[in-house]
Amino acid sequence: MITVVFLGKLADLAGAPTLRLSAPLDWAGLKAALPEALGEAVDDPRNRVAVNGALLADKAALQAGAGDEIALLPPVSGG
Amino acid sequence: MITVVFLGKLADLAGAPTLRLSAPLDWAGLKAALPEALGEAVDDPRNRVAVNGALLADKAALQAGAGDEIALLPPVSGG
Amino acid sequence: MMRDIRLLDRMFIPGTLIGPFTQANPGLGGVCTFVGEVRFDAAEQGGVEALELTHYEPLTLPGMHELADRAFERFDLMGLLMVHRVGMMRPGEPIVCVSAAALHRRDAIDAVDFCMDHLKSAAWFWKREKRAGEWHWIEPRQQDHEDLARWQ
C-alpha cells in the first residue's frame, strides 16, 4: 500500500488527512484514484508533490511503490 | 557665575568636567577664558554648544548670563 | 555556536528560551529577538477564536534547518534560536520566536528579519483561523511576498 497525505486546503477537499492506495502508482494512476475535483486540484502547478519527504521537480515523473508516502502540498501560509 | 560643562574628550582637555566663570560671557569671552588648546578645540565645527540644554545653531551667537550653564559637546559616540 | 531549531506542539514562554540562549553566547555584542503572537483581530472583522497550524514532518523541520544554515552563511552570527509552534493555538499565544546573537547589531537584526520573512511565506506551514465558528485558510499577504523578495 501507498499512503497519500493531503495538507492544507487539499485535506478539506479530500475529506481526510490521508488515504491508502494500492502500489504501484504513477502520476496518471494517482489522479485516476482520486475524486475528480481533487485530481484536478493536484494538477494545479502551485500544488507540489513529495515522495518520502523529497519534493519532486516534475510531478509527472512520480513513481511510488509499496510503503512509499506521497504528500500533496498546497502553497504554504506561515506563522 | 556661569557653569561650563565639558563632555567627552573635551573634559580630558579641560582636566575637569566643569568650570565656573564670571558672567556674562559671549563666544569670544568664553574662548579667551579657556586654556589655549581648549579654546581652539571648541572652535572645531564638529563641537557643539548648548546653553541651558538648548543647542545653539551658531556658536558665535553665544550669550550667557549669571546662573546659565554652557555645555561644550564633542561628536557623540553611542551605545 | 549555539543553534536551537525546534517545532513545539504546546504553549511556550519566549523569555524562558531567550534567557538561556543569551547566556549560551558569551562575548556577544547584541541579541535581536522577534516573537510573533496569534492576533485577536477586531470583533467587527469576526475576531479570531483559534488558529491551527499544520506542518508536514518530513519537510518542515528539515526546511527550518536549511533556513538556519542559510542564515549562518549569510550573516556573521554567534547563535541562532528558531522555535515555531504547530497545532491549535488561541489568540495571544506566542507562535514563533527567532533570536540571533552576533558581535554586531546589523547581523543580529538582519538575521532575524531574514528568518522571519522566510518562515512567514516560504516554510512548510499551513494556517487556518476560526472566526464565528468557521475555519478559513490563510494565504500569505502581498506584503509577505514583497518582504521575501528583498533577500533575492
Added chain:
Amino acid sequence: MMRDIRLLDRMFIPGTLIGPFTQANPGLGGVCTFVGEVRFDAAEQGGVEALELTHYEPLTLPGMHELADRAFERFDLMGLLMVHRVGMMRPGEPIVCVSAAALHRRDAIDAVDFCMDHLKSAAWFWKREKRAGEWHWIEPRQQDHEDLARWQ
C-alpha cells in the same frame, strides 16, 4: 500605548523589562527586541576591562524622547521600550535594550532597527573603553554612519 523611555545608572536584566512590556500590549502581532551588551573583544586587541558612558542630562533623555516620537510617527507601533545604561559598565553587561510591539512584524523590526541606528551614532552619549589600564574614547564606526543614512 505603552511607552517606556529610560536612562539607567545601574545593571539591568532585559528579561525583567521585556516580559511586562509584552504583557502591557495585548493584541499585538509581534514584538522585536534588541539587547546590546558591552563586548569583551579579543585579548590580543587588549581586551575591554571597562566601559564608561557619559551623558548630558538636559539633552540625552529629551533626545531619546524625540527619537521615540519619530519612531511612533514613522512606524505603526503599539508600544516602544527604550532603555540605555549610563555610567561605568563591565564586559557582558547589557548597555541598551529597545523593544517595539506592533500589529505587523515589519513595523516592529524596522522600529528597533531605526532606534538602534540613532542611539548608536546620533544620541547624546560619549563612550570610552579601558584597555590595558588606559582609557580610549570611542568614535562611531563608518558602518554606524552608513546605517544611520539609510533612514534619511
